Amino acid sequence: MKRQIITTTEAPKAIGTYSQAVKVGDTAYLSGQIALDPVSGELVGGEVGAQIEQVFRNLAAVAKAAGGSLADVVKLNVFLTDLKNFPLVNETMARHFKEPYPARAAIGVAALPRGGQVEMDAVMVLARPAKGKAHRRGAEAQRKARVKKKKR
Numbered sequence: 001m002k003r004q005i006i007t008t009t010e011a012p013k014a015i016g017t018y019s020q021a022v023k024v025g026d027t028a029y030l031s032g033q034i035a036l037d038p039v040s041g042e043l044v045g046g047e048v049g050a051q052i053e054q055v056f057r058n059l060a061a062v063a064k065a066a067g068g069s070l071a072d073v074v075k076l077n078v079f080l081t082d083l084k085n086f087p088l089v090n091e092t093m094a095r096h097f098k099e100p101y102p103a104r105a106a107i108g109v110a111a112l113p114r115g116g117q118v119e120m121d122a123v124m125v126l127a128r129p130a131k132g133k134a135h136r137r138g139a140e141a142q143r144k145a146r147v148k149k150k151k152r
Helices: 048-065 083-096 133-137 139-151
Strands: 003-006 021-024 027-033 073-080 103-108 118-125
Touching: 021 048, 027 048, 027 073, 048 083, 048 118, 073 083, 083 103
Parallel strands: 073 103
Antiparallel strands: 003 021, 021 027, 027 118, 073 118
């Protein structure tokens, strides 16, 4: 399968030898995001809550560039320099995700790039588009076509 490299100016540029995301088929692998402001490239404030929020914004921007949203995330890895901050991750995650929630791991780490307190990466599975004329006409047209076919 062909790899598609995903980039967006709505999230921080990669600060190393990696891509913001790589899409293969209907799966997108989103690289780790720390709380960098996409415009300034600087780490967002010292408060961990603000950093967690910025990380979710960055992941959402990369997900959008890959053709999806956080709703398409099936696996989320959370890296924290202090696991005592995990309740803040849950609070913030509840604002960005709806049930069913993705699978998730939380890992305590000694340090993160640029002195960040949180980093997250994700795997996202996108819906495969239907093939044929009905797809081009949209979901409502598909539904009508199925109903019409059943009546025959």
